Amino acid sequence: xxxxxxxxxxxxxLVLTGACSPxxxxxxxxxxxxxxxxxxxxxxxxxxxxxxxxAAADSILEAHGLTRxxxxxxxxxxxxxxxxxxxxxxxxx
Numbered sequence: 024x025x026x027x028x029x030x031x032x033x034x035x036x037l038v039l040t041g042a043c044s045p046x047x048x049x050x051x052x053x054x055x056x057x058x059x060x061x062x063x064x065x066x067x068x069x070x071x072x073x074x075x076x077x078a079a080a081d082s083i084l085e086a087h088g089l090t091r092x093x094x095x096x097x098x099x100x101x102x103x104x105x106x107x108x109x110x111x112x113x114x115x116x
Contacts, residue, residue: 063110066097070115 065087072083084094101107 062101063107066101066111067114
């Protein structure tokens with residue numbers, strides 16, 4: 024398990040403080056069967072799952088249709104929008 028996946032919280036803090044580059048792509052709602060997940064919901068779901076089982080990070084990302092780079096881009100997109108960033112931060116508390 025890489026330190027990169029273990030540091031989701033730290034990574035988001037860095038993104039929120041502007042230490043990282045801007046997002047490369049926009050993320051919209053994702054169809055997950057009977058439920059549509061918005062970007063913040065998706066990021067929270069992934070982050071909580073990885074926190075609960077860090078050794079399974081790659082399979083968790085795959086199950087959510089993401090790669091490590093895709094998760095980074097998703098977090099960048101959330102951090103770029105103050106409303107989304109606030110919602111993510113509040114939900115992860």
